Amino acid sequence: MNDDLATRLREQGLRLTPQRQLILRAVVELRHATPDEVLAHVRSQVSSVNASTVYRTLEVLEELGLVRHTHLSDRAPTYHSALEHEHVHVVCRRCQKVRSYDPAVVQPVVDALAADGFVVDVGHLAIFGECADCGSAGT
Template identity: 75%
Template sequence: MTVPDELADRLRGSGYRLTPQRQLILRAVEDLGHATVDEVLAKVRTQASAVNASTVYRTLEVLEELGLVRHTHLSDRAPTYHSAREPEHFHLVCRNCQQVRSVEPDVATALVETLHAEHGFAVDLGHLAIFGTCVNCELESS
């Protein structure tokens, strides 16, 4: 199980070694899609039981600093990480069933343009999570 070459090159190009732990953590984030530190840790420990939570936290910070992963807050829990190799997206989170749906950025074009034009604000959609109720939960409550 190897990390794609361009990601390994980016680590090395920034003065970081591609350690087995970094490789496992990056692969876990990519495999899990959207995952908290605890979920990444659980996945990594299935392959390397010696990895601890502080290693995962530090590694995710480095990987985010290098632009290899991103995080967002999809609940009141810890941040959720996903690979920066995924296309940019924002998230819809159902408060009832906790379903998370990734949405392409063009859906928010009008909002992004309005915020920029009227408020001089450039939106980072990768950190955006919109909370509400999904259609399934809405139908159940009717």
């Protein structure tokens, strides 16, 4: 992870800083996290990191192709590692639990849209509904 980060940063004329390493590690460890959640995680290790550093670094990491974001709520974007396999996000509207599914689950939709000339960014896709646990709780 750090070698990939260092290489990509160097290619852009940027330095590998401890803050960038901590922020990327936080995204990987948290799996799906808002910038505020990343900040809290990083501050549990280094209290001097500020919010603007986290936001700027997440932008840089996304430009480098190391993290991706999606919108899993009406709040801030949620970041996850781009080093993981591509996946579709499924979000329960009741408990907010996020699950990841293989893109094959939505392949018929992707194929239908591709036939019409539209290319789907599956990693950015989020499907909202109600999980089995919450669905059975309401009956």
